[in-house]
Amino acid sequence: MASRAKATILDIAREAGVSKSTVSLVLQGSGLIRPETAVKVRKAIEDVGYVYNRGAANLRKAHSNVIGMVINDLTNPFFAELAVGMERVFQAAGVVPFIANTAENPVRQEEVLKSMMEQGVAGLIVSPARGTTPGAFRRIEAAGVPVVFAMRRLPESRIPAIAPDNRRGACLATEHLIRKGHRRLAFFGGSSDLVVYQERLGGFLEACDAFAIPVADRTIVEGETSRKGGMACLETALAISEPPTAALCFNDAVAFGVMLALRKRGLEAGTDFAVVGFDDVAEAEHYSPALTSVAVDTAGLGERAAHVMLKMIQSRTTRAEDHIGAVSLVVRESSGPDRNSQVGDAA
Amino acid sequence: MASRAKATILDIAREAGVSKSTVSLVLQGSGLIRPETAVKVRKAIEDVGYVYNRGAANLRKAHSNVIGMVINDLTNPFFAELAVGMERVFQAAGVVPFIANTAENPVRQEEVLKSMMEQGVAGLIVSPARGTTPGAFRRIEAAGVPVVFAMRRLPESRIPAIAPDNRRGACLATEHLIRKGHRRLAFFGGSSDLVVYQERLGGFLEACDAFAIPVADRTIVEGETSRKGGMACLETALAISEPPTAALCFNDAVAFGVMLALRKRGLEAGTDFAVVGFDDVAEAEHYSPALTSVAVDTAGLGERAAHVMLKMIQSRTTRAEDHIGAVSLVVRESSGPDRNSQVGDAA
DNA sequence: TTGATTTATTGGAACGTTCCATTTATAGGA
DNA sequence: TCCTATAAATGGAACGTTCCAATAAATCAA
Numbered sequence: 001m002a003s004r005a006k007a008t009i010l011d012i013a014r015e016a017g018v019s020k021s022t023v024s025l026v027l028q029g030s031g032l033i034r035p036e037t038a039v040k041v042r043k044a045i046e047d048v049g050y051v052y053n054r055g056a057a058n059l060r061k062a063h064s065n066v067i068g069m070v071i072n073d074l075t076n077p078f079f080a081e082l083a084v085g086m087e088r089v090f091q092a093a094g095v096v097p098f099i100a101n102t103a104e105n106p107v108r109q110e111e112v113l114k115s116m117m118e119q120g121v122a123g124l125i126v127s128p129a130r131g132t133t134p135g136a137f138r139r140i141e142a143a144g145v146p147v148v149f150a151m152r153r154l155p156e157s158r159i160p161a162i163a164p165d166n167r168r169g170a171c172l173a174t175e176h177l178i179r180k181g182h183r184r185l186a187f188f189g190g191s192s193d194l195v196v197y198q199e200r201l202g203g204f205l206e207a208c209d210a211f212a213i214p215v216a217d218r219t220i221v222e223g224e225t226s227r228k229g230g231m232a233c234l235e236t237a238l239a240i241s242e243p244p245t246a247a248l249c250f251n252d253a254v255a256f257g258v259m260l261a262l263r264k265r266g267l268e269a270g271t272d273f274a275v276v277g278f279d280d281v282a283e284a285e286h287y288s289p290a291l292t293s294v295a296v297d298t299a300g301l302g303e304r305a306a307h308v309m310l311k312m313i314q315s316r317t318t319r320a321e322d323h324i325g326a327v328s329l330v331v332r333e334s335s336g337p338d339r340n341s342q343v344g345d346a347a
Numbered sequence: 348m349a350s351r352a353k354a355t356i357l358d359i360a361r362e363a364g365v366s367k368s369t370v371s372l373v374l375q376g377s378g379l380i381r382p383e384t385a386v387k388v389r390k391a392i393e394d395v396g397y398v399y400n401r402g403a404a405n406l407r408k409a410h411s412n413v414i415g416m417v418i419n420d421l422t423n424p425f426f427a428e429l430a431v432g433m434e435r436v437f438q439a440a441g442v443v444p445f446i447a448n449t450a451e452n453p454v455r456q457e458e459v460l461k462s463m464m465e466q467g468v469a470g471l472i473v474s475p476a477r478g479t480t481p482g483a484f485r486r487i488e489a490a491g492v493p494v495v496f497a498m499r500r501l502p503e504s505r506i507p508a509i510a511p512d513n514r515r516g517a518c519l520a521t522e523h524l525i526r527k528g529h530r531r532l533a534f535f536g537g538s539s540d541l542v543v544y545q546e547r548l549g550g551f552l553e554a555c556d557a558f559a560i561p562v563a564d565r566t567i568v569e570g571e572t573s574r575k576g577g578m579a580c581l582e583t584a585l586a587i588s589e590p591p592t593a594a595l596c597f598n599d600a601v602a603f604g605v606m607l608a609l610r611k612r613g614l615e616a617g618t619d620f621a622v623v624g625f626d627d628v629a630e631a632e633h634y635s636p637a638l639t640s641v642a643v644d645t646a647g648l649g650e651r652a653a654h655v656m657l658k659m660i661q662s663r664t665t666r667a668e669d670h671i672g673a674v675s676l677v678v679r680e681s682s683g684p685d686r687n688s689q690v691g692d693a694a
Numbered sequence: 695t696t697g698a699t700t701t702a703t704t705g706g707a708a709c710g711t712t713c714c715a716t717t718t719a720t721a722g723g724a
Numbered sequence: 725t726c727c728t729a730t731a732a733a734t735g736g737a738a739c740g741t742t743c744c745a746a747t748a749a750a751t752c753a754a
Contacts, residue, residue: 006490008740019704024742034702049489054465055402056740059709066466074427074446084422087448091455096462098445099421101434108438115443118401119413119466142396143353227633260633286574286607288635355710366734371712381732403710406739 007048016044027052058120067097067309068116070109070126072152074101076253078279078298079127082150085302086125093310095122102129110136117145123309127151130194146312148320150305153195160312160320162305164296166196169327170203173248173276173294176329178211181338182246182274186219188233189254197250200278204248219244223254230257231264238265245338246274252281255291259334270336280330289333301325354395363391374399405467414444414656415463417456417473419499421448423600425626425645426474429497432649433472440657442469449476457483464490470656474498477541493659495667497652500542507659507667509652511643513543516674517550517595520623520641523676524593525558528685529621533566533591535580536601544597547625551595566591570601577604578611585612592685593621599628602638606681617683627677636680648672 009027013020018041025033026041033041058064069086071079083099090097100116102109109129113136116124123146128136134156137147141159153161177185187204190197201220208218221236223229230249234257237244249255255277259269269275270289277284280295301323308320356374360367365388372380373388380388405411416433418426430446437444447463449456456476460483463471470493475483481503484494488506500508524532534551537544548567555565568583570576577596581604584591596602602624606616616622617636624631627642648670655667 010740020741021704021706021743022702025703028742032702037702049486051486051490052465053406053467053740055405055467056709057742058402059400059406059711059740060742061709066462074421075424075431077422077424077427080421080424080427084448084450087450091458096447096459098447100443100445101431103431103434111438112443115413118399120400120402139396139398143398256633263635282574283630286603288610357710367711368713368734368736369732372733375712379732384732400710403739404712406710406741407712408739 007050008053009050011048012041012044012050015048016041055120063122063313064120065095066119066121067095067313068113068119068121068124069097069099070102070112070116070124071099072102072104072109072127072129074099077283078251078281079151081281081298082127082302082305085299086150086306087302088299089303089306089310095310097125104129106131106133106136113137113140117143121145123147123313125150125305125309128154130191141318144318146309146318146320148305148309148312150301151196153322155195158319160308160322162301162308162323162325163196164301164325165327166199167203167206169278169294169296169329170200170248171207172203172327172329173278173292174204174207175211176292176331177246177248177274177276177335178207178213180246180274180335182244183213183338184217184219184242184244184246185213186221186233186237186244186247188221188237188247188249188258189223189225189229190250191222200248200250217242217244225251226253227257227260230254230259231261232257234258234261245340246276246335248276248278250278252277252279252284252291252293255293255334256283256287259287259289259291269334271339274335274338276329276335284330285332287334292332292335293330295328295330297325297327354397355400356397358395359388359391359397362395363388402467410469410660411467412442413466413468414442414660415460415466415468415471416444416446417449417459417463417471417475418446419449419451419456419474419476421446424630425598425628426498428628428645429474429649429652432646433497433653434649435646436650436653436657442657444472444653451476453478453480453483460484460487464492468492470494470660472497472652472656475501477538488665491665493656493665493667495652495656495659497648498543500669502542505666507655507669509648509655509670509672510543511648511672512674513546514550514553516625516641516643516676517547518554519550519674519676520595520625520639521551521554522558523639523678524595524621524623524682525554525560527593527621527682529591529593530560530685531564531566531589531591531593532560533568533580533584533594535568535584535594535596535605536570536572536576537597538569547595547597564589564591572598573600574604574607577601577606578608579604581605581608592687593623593682595623595625597625599624599626599631599638599640602640602681603630603634606634606636606638616681618686621682621685623676623682631677632679634681639679639682640677642675642677644672644674 009020009023012023026038100112106129125148127150149161221233223233277291277293280293284291284293356367356370359370373385447459453476472495474497496508568580570580624638624640627640631638631640
């Protein structure tokens with residue numbers, strides 16, 4: 001089974017008694033080949049244990065069938081879901097997406113992008129690492145390889161982005177808290193170097209403005225976008241003189257951290273302090289108490305991003321429109337009314 | 348910036364006024380080149396926006412610098428952690444791992460493996476999808492590409508596997524439950540087509556035997572390895588006449604499902620029913636109640652797998668030894684004593 | 695039968711690299 | 725000065741494909 005040195009198209013040609021061109025045609029499923037010849041060739045392919053050399057083929061074929069997905073944190077189930085959504089549509093299109101993780105490290109991201117370019121990817125879907133410099137994609141754009149940003153965008157960049165309506169989601173969630181009677185509100189986690197952060201915080205402030213919450217009653221605590229970060233945020237916020245009674249968190253991970261910190265203090269999320277998350281990861285529903293969160297349809301955004309990418313490749317363009325995904329607030333147990341408020345549960 | 352048609356080594360040569368061979372040497376960091384020449388060439392590379400064509404290079408260079416990681420379920424944070432562990436060591440070695448997800452689908456896995464082979468990977472680290480046929484890797488082995496299994500192994504295969512000591516972990520956990528006074532024990536989730544399942548169940552039964560638990564008091568419920576599966580398992584188990592008072596779960600996802608189902612019934616894990624998970628994902632610690640689980644050092648296993656792979660590539664072999672990782676039981680709140688037992692909390 | 699048309703098949707020239715065998719330039723020793 | 729040794733740079737032949745233009749075989753119309 002299979003000779004030592006790897007078989008090429010010529011070995012197959014010899015084995016089947018045809019020319020290399022014929023073998024190539026069969027490999028591409030050309031209709032020009034007489035069926036019986038094709039069968040003969042295919043048998044030879046089996047016999048010699050041939051594996052197609054896509055590198056060699058790409059040397060002639062202009063573009064490849066691989067698309068790169070560069071993701072900033074695979075450990076976050078949120079991004080894993082995104083990846084899965086994309087894969088679904090790529091699979092149907094016969095493209096194989098290769099995923100790489102940058103672990104939120106711009107240097108690593110640079111390496112990964114370089115490697116993918118060298119590999120000759122047809123396109124790149126990227127969720128950029130925090131701190132990515134605007135110039136990081138200049139060379140890739142110059143090379144004419146289409147890029148789409150997913151979930152995150154870069155401050156000043158003409159690269160199309162697929163992202164949820166962060167501002168509206170945050171606004172919705174904040175309104176919800178205010179309607180529950182909360183008047184001293186916090187925004188927990190994230191940092192201002194992320195566009196997403198600015199959008200979400202913007203929505204929070206917009207709602208505060210709309211309901212005339214005094215600036216003094218808005219507590220904003222930046223922090224890591226992780227459980228640990230969330231725990232720290234709560235501690236910081238409760239230490240101030242007139243602490244908030246409710247918080248919108250940058251994402252669900254932060255929210256889980258906040259809930260954990262509450263429990264450690266003997267407080268209960270929902271009754272003693274209202275918590276709302278963002279992203280609505282699968283876990284949110286199963287937490288105790290179940291987490292109120294802004295659902296962003298992660299897998300759907302992944303599919304959308306993949307579609308945009310395919311279209312860009314097909315039409316050989318490097319431009320496309322941004323896409324803003326609809327969001328909705330999923331109210332669960334973690335966002336109860338303010339205990340000291342007269343307003344109560346209404347609305 | 349960057350001409351339209353993509354630049355090649357020859358364009359650089361022309362630009363820098365040297366031969367293509369010189370450029371190639373510079374690209375490989377050869378010491379044979381006079382430093383000033385190298386500088387000149389590197390400048391030209393920048394100027395023309397050159398991107399290295401690894402496909403073309405691999406045509407001559409025997410083998411590439413990319414390693415494929417084929418993972419059965421990226422959504423499971425457990426596997427994401429594994430991937431991250433591997434990436435750490437590959438990065439240090441200057442190899443870029445490309446990850447692909449098979450979504451637990453053998454057909455998809457076949458496509459993914461084929462695609463990676465065509466791409467000319469130097470090696471493959473695989474966590475095989477459920478239902479993988481033993482022959483799936485025959486061609487890859489025949490082609491001389493090293494393969495390592497991570498976390499899962501195949502029934503009859505000479506491919507080296509890196510996996511935790513499942514049997515011992517299950518045994519440890521079961522002993523713990525028995526020492527807590529439980530006498531009617533369950534094993535929840537998973538299915539017998541997985542080697543891992545057989546090992547974990549084996550450990551469970553071994554401990555049962557050691558403590559002379561009657562066969563009638565052992566409840567084994569197969570099911571999906573997800574929260575949903577766990578919920579179903581509990582329902583099934585509680586429906587029988589003498590239901591178990593404790594369960595070892597196939598993995599943490601199942602355990603979370605069991606805890607959720609308990610809460611829905613108004614029962615509390617730890618006090619009303621003891622639950623032990625397997626894998627000790629990050630979430631386990633933060634759950635409420637915190638989940639007792641068997642820690643397997645996921646990232647460590649990932650690193651180990653990556654090291655084995657690098658060694659195989661280096662020594663051009665396709666064989667290596669299996670690796671069995673140490674496990675330990677992390678006792679938290681979910682595994683309280685049996686309420687009706689005299690034995691109590693001792694040990 | 696002959697020429698035109700269609701259907702199958704085929705050689706050969708790319709594609710962008712690497713690497714070996716040479717050539718050319720530089721320096722050192724007599 | 726010439727010869728040799730070393731250092732630096734180079735041309736050309738691969739590598740495994742694709743694709744164009746060309747050939748060969750089969751079919752058809754006259």
